[in-house]
Amino acid sequence: MMHKQAVIVGGGPAGLAAALRLKEKGVNDLLILEREQKLGGILRQCIHDGFGLTRFGESLSGPEYAQRFIDQVQQAGIDCITDCTVLDITGDKLVTAASREHGLLQIQADAVLLTMGCRERTRGALATPGTRPAGVYTAGVAQNYINLQNIMVGREVVILGSGDIGLIMARRMTLEGAHVKGVYEVQPYPSGLPRNIEQCLNDYDIPLHLSHTVVDIRGRERLTSVVVAQCDERFRPIPGTEEEIPCDTLILSVGLIPENELSLAAGVELDPRTRGAFVDEHCQTAIPGVFAAGNVLHVHDLVDFVSLEAEALADSAAEYLLAGSLPACPLEVKAGSNVGHVIPQRISGTRPFTLSLRVRQPLNNVSIVVRQGDREVLRKKMRKALPAEMIQLPIRAEKLTDSADMEVCVE
Amino acid sequence: MKRTFTCIVCPNGCEVEAEYEGTQVLSVTGNLCPKGKTYVTQELADPRRTIASSVRVQGGELPLVSVRLTSAIPKARIFDVMEIINRQVITAPVHIGDVVVKNILGLDSDVIVTKNIEKA
Numbered sequence: 063m064m065h066k067q068a069v070i071v072g073g074g075p076a077g078l079a080a081a082l083r084l085k086e087k088g089v090n091d092l093l094i095l096e097r098e099q100k101l102g103g104i105l106r107q108c109i110h111d112g113f114g115l116t117r118f119g120e121s122l123s124g125p126e127y128a129q130r131f132i133d134q135v136q137q138a139g140i141d142c143i144t145d146c147t148v149l150d151i152t153g154d155k156l157v158t159a160a161s162r163e164h165g166l167l168q169i170q171a172d173a174v175l176l177t178m179g180c181r182e183r184t185r186g187a188l189a190t191p192g193t194r195p196a197g198v199y200t201a202g203v204a205q206n207y208i209n210l211q212n213i214m215v216g217r218e219v220v221i222l223g224s225g226d227i228g229l230i231m232a233r234r235m236t237l238e239g240a241h242v243k244g245v246y247e248v249q250p251y252p253s254g255l256p257r258n259i260e261q262c263l264n265d266y267d268i269p270l271h272l273s274h275t276v277v278d279i280r281g282r283e284r285l286t287s288v289v290v291a292q293c294d295e296r297f298r299p300i301p302g303t304e305e306e307i308p309c310d311t312l313i314l315s316v317g318l319i320p321e322n323e324l325s326l327a328a329g330v331e332l333d334p335r336t337r338g339a340f341v342d343e344h345c346q347t348a349i350p351g352v353f354a355a356g357n358v359l360h361v362h363d364l365v366d367f368v369s370l371e372a373e374a375l376a377d378s379a380a381e382y383l384l385a386g387s388l389p390a391c392p393l394e395v396k397a398g399s400n401v402g403h404v405i406p407q408r409i410s411g412t413r414p415f416t417l418s419l420r421v422r423q424p425l426n427n428v429s430i431v432v433r434q435g436d437r438e439v440l441r442k443k444m445r446k447a448l449p450a451e452m453i454q455l456p457i458r459a460e461k462l463t464d465s466a467d468m469e470v471c472v473e
Numbered sequence: 474m475k476r477t478f479t480c481i482v483c484p485n486g487c488e489v490e491a492e493y494e495g496t497q498v499l500s501v502t503g504n505l506c507p508k509g510k511t512y513v514t515q516e517l518a519d520p521r522r523t524i525a526s527s528v529r530v531q532g533g534e535l536p537l538v539s540v541r542l543t544s545a546i547p548k549a550r551i552f553d554v555m556e557i558i559n560r561q562v563i564t565a566p567v568h569i570g571d572v573v574v575k576n577i578l579g580l581d582s583d584v585i586v587t588k589n590i591e592k593a
Contacts (some may be wrong), residue, residue, distance in 0.1 A: 109587065210537065212527075238526075265548065315553050365483065446488070
C-alpha cells in the first residue's frame with residue numbers, strides 16, 4: 063500500500079489549484095487522481111472565453127485557463143495519475159482507485175481533498191412526460207460532443223432551463239448553423255448570469271420564455287417535437303397554454319449537483335441546501351483531514367472563485383498536515399431569511415474567512431446582514447441580488463466573537 | 474433616448490441605464506466601474522464581440538482544437554468569420570497561441586489555438 067500526505071480526488075480547476083498551493087506550502091508528498099485522460103476537468107470543453115478575468119485580468123477560454131495551472135503542476139513535479147477512477151474513500155482516509163496503467167491502487171492518505179466537481183441534472187430528475195427518443199441531451203453532454211468530439215447534436219433546437227451552460231450552448235449551436243428556437247425557464251427569472259442572457263441569447267435573437275416548461279416530449283426514433291406550456295407561480299403548467307414546437311433536439315440546462323458519492327462513502331455529511339459537504343471555515347468536512355472545495359462543495363458561477371476557494375482549502379490542509387490539527391469550529395452559520403445557503407456552515411469565531419451565499423430570489427436594494435447574537439458583524443448594501451450570482455464576503459477576525467452562532471439574512 | 478444595457482465586460486453584468494442621442498452618450502447610471510460607460514459608447518457606435526469555436530485537426534489525439542479571436546470584431550461580421558473558421562484544417566501538434574488565421578477578413582483580429590493537441 064502506498065502512503066501520501068495528501069490525495070487530491072479530481073484534477074479539474076479545484077484540484078489543480080489546491081495541489082499547487084499545497085506544494086508551495088511545503089507539502090511535497092502529493093498525488094492527484096483524475097478520471098479523464100487529461101487534467102483540466104470540465105474546462106477542457108468550455109471553449110468560450112470569459113475565464114480568468116478576476117485572476118489573470120484577461121479573458122481566456124476554459125482550456126487556456128486550465129493549461130496555466132497544468133503547466134505549473136507539471137513544473138512543480140506534482141504526481142498525477144490520469145485515466146484513474148477512485149472507487150472508494152474510507153473515513154480513515156484509505157483511498158482505493160483503479161487505473162489501466164497501475165491496476166488497483168490503495169493509498170493511505172493523511173489528508174484527502176475532495177475536488178470532484180459536479181454533474182448535471184437530467185430528464186429523469188425532472189420527470190418530464192413523453193416518449194424517449196434520441197435527441198434529448200443535457201447541455202454539458204452536447205458541449206462535450208460538439209467541442210471535443212466533432213459531433214453536431216442537431217439542427218432545430220429547443221432549450222429547457224436557462225442555466226449558464228444552456229445559454230452558452232445556445233450561442234455555440236447557433237454559430238455552428240443550428241436554429242435555436244427558444245429557451246424555456248420554469249422560474250419567473252433566468253438562472254444564468256445576465257451577461258450570458260445578453261451575449262448568448264439577445265445577440266442572436268433567441269427568445270427567452272420565463273415561467274414556461276416542457277410538458278411533453280414526442281417522437282419515436284428521433285425527437286420530432288416538444289410541447290411547452292406556461293406555468294403558474296407554483297411551477298404547475300397552466301392548461302390551455304400548451305404549444306407544440308417541432309424540433310429534433312432538446313437541450314436540458316436544469317441545474318448542477320455536486321458529485322458526492324465518494325464523500326458519502328467516506329461518511330461525510332451533506333447539506334441538503336448545497337448538496338455538498340457541511341464544512342467549517344477550513345473547508346474541512348466533519349471528518350478531520352477530509353476537505354472539500356469547488357463545485358463538489360457548492361456550485362460556482364466562476365472558475366476564478368473555484369481556484370481561490372481551493373487555495374484557501376490548501377492553506378488549511380497544509381496547516382492540518384504540518385500542525386496535526388486545526389482550530390475547532392464550534393459556532394454554526396445559519397442561512398436566515400431570503401438566503402438559500404451559506405458556506406462555511408461552521409466557524410471558529412477567531413479567524414477571518416470568506417462567506418459564500420446565494421439569495422433565494424431576485425431582490426433589489428437589499429442589505430446582506432451578518433449577525434452573531436445582537437452583534438452586527440457585517441452589513442453590505444446591494445442594488446440587486448440575483449440567485450444566479452454567488453455572493454462572497456470577506457469576514458474580518460476582529461469583527462467576530464467566539465461565543466455566538468452566526469446568522470446571515472437578506473433584509 | 475433612454476435604454477438599459479447589460480454590460481458584458483465582466484461577470485458583474487451591470488444593468489447600465491444610459492441616456493443618449495445618436496451614438497453620443499449623455500449619461501450613464503448603474504455601472505460599478507468606468508468600463509460600463511465605455512461599453513455603452515462602443516455598443517451604440519459599433520457593437521463588437523469575440524467568438525470562440527473549433528477547428529479540425531489532422532493526426533491529433535482529438536479531432537478538434539478550440540480557437541478564439543484575439544480581439545472583438547463587429548457583431549455583424551460574426552457569421553462571416555465563422556465561415557472562414559469552419560474551412561480551416563490544421564495538423565497536430567498544435568499549441569496554445571498558435572495563429573490559425575492572421576488578421577481574419579482584415580478585422581484586426583487573429584484566430585488562435587486555445588488548447589494543446591499532441592500527435593495521436
